[in-house]
Amino acid sequence: MDLVQVVVLALLQGVVEFLPISSSGHLILLPVFAGWQDQGLAFDIAVHLGTLSAVVCYFRRDLVAMALAPFKAGHPEAHLAWSIIVATIPLGVAGLLLADSVQGILRSPGVIAGTTAGFGVVLWLADRYGGGTRSERALSWGPVVFIGMGQALALVPGTSRSGITMTAGLMMGMSRVAAARFSFLLAIPAIAMASLWQLVQLAGDPAPVQWFSLGLGAVLAGGTAFAAIAVFLRLIERVGMWVFALYRLVLAGVIAYALL
DSSP: OOHHHHHHHHHHHHHHSSSTTOHHHHHHHHHHHHTOOOOOHHHHHHHHHHHHHHHHHHTHHHHHHHHHGGGSTTOHHHHHHHHHHHHHHHHHHHHHHHHHHHHTTTSSHHHHHHHHHHHHHHHHHHHHHOOOSBOTTSOOHHHHHHHHHHHHHTTSTTSOHHHHHHHHHHHTTBOHHHHHHHHHHHHHHHHHHHHHHHHHHHTTOOSOOOHHHHHHHHHHHHHHHHHHHHHHHHHHHHHOSHHHHHHHHHHHHHHHHHHO
16 A cells, blocks of 8 residues: 555545444445555554544543443443443344355445435434434433444445444434434444454464554544544534435435446
């Protein structure tokens, strides 16, 4: 990978990882349209670890509170911690069962175009007709499982893990900010599991490690992701989801046109 490719892909990953527009779809499509060689699994791991560090850093106070909460009976932080664990289980099970399909036939521009458009419309409908005032700390187990089942769909490229979990949260009566915060917290175990799985796949690869490219990619992705989270949470209540839904439809149209 040359320096331009490293910088562009790392910045792209940092921006789109937590926005409801599908990071995996962008990272699959950009090298195809730019004529770049695939960035490789090691680089994907590096930028994902960068974005993981960003979300952990941003929510560090919440994570500390959740870690201490089990020692306080009835504490809402304890319920939030268990909600994250329960909502992550469907993704873990689906990942084990569908890993080959996700890495194979589903990684195609046609699939990405369909899921980008389809789930973009669903996101707009959820934002338009759903939503409420429910906090991420006040979810009953039914909505938690529903959001978790939605997150499992994000294994299909183009769906967007952030997008589908925010959509499900809005359907369950969460406010935009609460749905976004819960989605970002769910990203921590999700990205950690994905990175661990990728590391297992990478083990034994004889290819030389390009440490500079990996390190630069991780730092750029992490810094950009931290800024993206902060800006998104400040603006989402005023902007709404329609901007992202519209972007998804335009992107799907560009992909479909390119496939003609």
